[in-house]
Amino acid sequence: MKKIPLTLLCAFIASPFLMQCASQNDLNQIHYQLRMLNKKVSDLESVTIDDLQKRQALSVSQIDRLEQDLLAMRSGLEETGHLNRRLNEQSKELEAAFRTYTQQEEEKRLTEMQRLQQEISQKDQQLDKLAEQIKMQQENLQAIQQARVDEAKRKAAAAAQAAEEARQRASSTATGTAGVMAIEASKAKKLVTGSEAQAAVQNEPAPETQAAPPAAVEQAPAPVPSGTIARGKSLYEQGKFREAYALFEGLAKSANAQEAVEARYMMGECLFALKEYDQAILDYQTIITNYPSSAKAPTAMMQQALAFERLNDKDTAKILYKKLIASYKDSPEAAQAQQKLGAQ
Secondary structure, eight states: OOHHHHHHHHHHHHHHHHHHHHHHHHHHHHHHHHHHHHHHHHHHHHHHHHHHHHHHHHHHHHHHHHHHHHHHHHHHHHHHHHHHHHHHHHHHHHHHHHHHHHHHHHHHHHHHHHHHHHHHHHHHHHHHHHHHHHHHHHHHHHHHHHHHHHHHHHHHHHHHHHHHHHHHHHHHHHHHOSEEEEEOTTOOEEEEEHHHHHHHHHTSOOOOOSOOOOOOOOOOOOOOOTTSHHHHHHHHHTTOHHHHHHHHHHHHHHSOHHHHHHHHHHHHHHHHHTTOHHHHHHHHHHHHHHOTTSTHHHHHHHHHHHHHHHTTOHHHHHHHHHHHHHHSTTSHHHHHHHHHHHHO
8 A cells, every 4th residue: 555655646746757758759750640630741842843744745645646646637638639520620621521421422313313314315316216126017018908908999899890791691592592602722613502601701710819828927016114113113124223223213203103112112122123222221211101001012011121130220120010910910021021020
């Protein structure tokens, strides 16, 4: 129990020293914390500055990259502009060349049309001359035949008159005398009775009464009139597809509706024969669009599908076959289209 007060006393006496020691430690601790704080601030400043410098360097790098991209874009725009100018120039050149080509082709077409018209005119003139010659020959033949008929009639009339005179002489001889002298070629006289003389007259051969009919004259076939469907088909059968096309084209504009349909269809056939299938499709389409109830409409659609097949467009041809079956199911072309679809 005595040790406790002593201990307290010692502690009380030593308490100021202990408090001073505690304060010094606190100060040391504070100085240490300040140094650590300064170090952290320095480190933070260093890191921040480095980060800022890195960011600045990255920003500068990005700016340089953006400037390079901008230069590349400017260069691309300039190149694009240059290409556009070149394309515009080429387009102008192509347009000029196309106009020149179109004009040349138009001039060629007009020249060819004029040549064809001249040839057709010459052919028409030749046909007219040939028809005139045939007409003259027919008139001459008719005149010759008429002359022969007239000559035969004259000879028949003369023979009839001679026979009548002979009968009259025989009749007068039989009634006038009992007998007459008959003179033969030997000039010998012979006495004959009246009945014998009449029998001799009756047995005398009659003269030729009619000339033989003339032999049948072979007539040349009548020429096909120019400017008609028949004329165009004749040219088509001869393989003159261009001439036939020009003729059908004129008929399609000036003929009646039925002949116009036939002419338009034959225009497509001419182009099909010339292997100009894309143009033939357009002529067939004119019939299908403008004359859907015509008898040529299913035929035109069938030929149109065949033209697409020639152009290796099987899908479009198949569509047309199906449309043909749906629109003209009772036509022979619909059966052909069904066979085509079955074969594919």
